[in-house]
Amino acid sequence: MYAKCGCIEDASRLFNRMTTRNVVAWNSMILGYVKCGQGQRALEVYRKMPHGVLEPNPVTYAGLLNACSSSGALEEGKRIHTQIVQIHGISATPEHYACMVDLLSRAGHLGEAGNLVKTMSSEPNGPVWKALLAACRVHGNVETGKHVAKRAVELDSTKAGSYVLLSNIYAAVGKWDLSRSIQRQRLSRGVRKEPGRSWIEVNGKVHSFLVDDLNHPQRAQIRAELRRLFPLMKEAGYIPDTKFVLHNVAEEEKVMRLCHHSERLAMAYGFISTPPGTILRVFKNLRVCGDCHTATKFMSKIVGRTIIVRDAKRFHHFENGLCSCNDYW
Template identity: 45%
Template sequence: MRIINAISLLVSSALAASAAIPCLHIGKEIHGHIIRTGLDSDAVVWSALSDMYGKCGSIEEARHIFDKTVDRDVVSWTAMIGRYFEEKRSEEGFALFMNLIRSGIRPNEFTFAGVLNACADHAAEGLGKQVHGYMTRIGFDPFSFAASALVHMYSKCGNIETAKMVLKGMPYPDLVSWTSLISGCAQHGQPEEALQFFELLLKSGSQPDQITFVGVLFACTHAGLVDKGLEYFYSIKEKHGLTYTANHYACIIDLLARSGRFKEAEDIIDEMPIKPDKFLWASLLSGCRIHGNLELATQAAEALFEIEPENPATYITLANIYATAGMWDEVAKIRKTMDDRGVVKKPGLSWIEIKREVHVFLVGDTSHPNSKEIYEFLGELSKRMKEEGYVPDTNFVLHDVEEEQKEQNLFYHSEKLAVAFGIITTPPGTPIKVFKNLRTCVDCHTAIKFISKIMKRKIIVRDSNRFHCFEDGSCSCRDYW
């Protein structure tokens, strides 16, 4: 009875913590009471203690209790691993998962799902593959949501073919799996396949939800399928009886704006029953950048300045639009506004994994041990690219400087450095996969198409928006992103 009461108190404390009530001190008092009354020999009590500390935000104490627990079961392991991921301490979470494997205790589907979702969030495909291999060796249940997590992980990491294979091996794919694959195909430049999987979802008897339609609309957006996208958009409410979300509106505005159909976009915005959010205005601003719509771009930017004045992306995009139009006085005004408001441009960051080691590059980076070799290679490559017809796109270089300096600034962008490093450190013909924290620029996109053809390499670049698969001078996005 005493043990049950202690556990009840700890659970209550943990629940209070999850409701944002500051009660860590209460939990510590209970902990002290447990030690004084001799209840600290019970494994269940230790598990409840660890849970309480974790939910109260004291992860170090939770780990201390976890390490002292003698009879740790898979539930305790899974909870502790999950806490690290929740606290954005992924390396420690992955390390603890490996400790679990070595302990001989068999992970359950909750463990696998948590680790695979973390792999998806961090684009850690290498570790995800190891987890998949382990799951296969011990014989995981294809009906479990761990299988859905596998589809999600491979889709987010850009290995869309393996994601398809996993889904096809599932007897009855659930909605999460269908949705992950639809979104993955859309992001990977396979919009037709994304829509085919959506039709297969409907034929399977599953009912799409609001998240599914975000993937469907995304597929239409990046294939330029405006009329098809509008058809799906209106079917959300009329055919499937679902309510529109802010994401649906952002997607349809993105689709219309990218296609230059601004009047239709404005009509939908005017008729929206909900207030446009930052994603919708950003989508509209992006479309204005493509088509040089200065008037509407200013309107979208003003709305974004009110919602999130600290976001540098709005200032940079508007400055790019002015720079393209040669309006350098307006560019200078935006720079001054950024300075006055203390807004700092987020640095472009790209990384590539070679032999299980991650290499990170900034624009113009010279800190890497192979910098000299990288820059020499890019210099020679630049000559070959120009011979093949490459012309640097300096339209979006904000600085009003000489053309030669603009070209030099462009050629040392972080994704080009990462791609160059991948080429010089891997055997000929090896596919290269680079990740970037921001949207790739127009010039880098053009340049990498030339590089893929000259070097005969498949180059995948995952930017903040989607995957770009470059091969033999073409990109999977069809230059529509």
């Protein structure tokens, strides 16, 4: 519970006070660190696990592979993946393969990740293809992305993720006609994309924001706060990365759209609504974009706040211009 709320130090203290720990307790601590973007600490917990007394199970290994992926520990991830079958006799599941594909892809080994998918003993499922597709998006690999997206859509044509990723791959390289074509295909099949939304709780009330939201009663003050912070961020070295705006609009419009992403609106509301020094906790239903991640680091230093952002993948703890994920996420 503590780990899932982003209070990883409280989770650790409670874990250390336990006199008896079963494999579920060890797994909870490992996965807790993974969710908070602290892969190396998750691996350290595993090394302290009393092997021989307790045997790791498939959940343990899924957590460890995720830990390697979130910390860039490529060689250790490969070693653990080999151990699953050869040493512990556990059948590698599609989830394990999805973790390995993610690990290899994020490290830039896209070809090796594709070969791993081909050697799977079972048919690759949606998460495996989506992990590979997400890597194609990061590395701008259009040709591989087309093939992977086709397989992902064949497995489940009712989920928007694969359409969105492929559309974004085209948009990122300026192929706007193809990007719009994928969007039209998604809409023609009745597949709706979940809009990005962020939440923040202030004084017991939850406030919800969409991108460029104009519905909040304090929208004028929120935007004024963002305008106040923007020149301070630029003075500190922030440069807007407009490649994360996947719309064919002018550069100035792209910068404005970045400034009005839902998580920034939520943070700005937190700044103007809570006393200085208050920890802010923001939750988002999608992954935080790279530019918002960079911007939040600058804001945390300028306003002197700890900002905890929980996106669709993990927690990010921002403090004094740094993030707990060490920018590997």
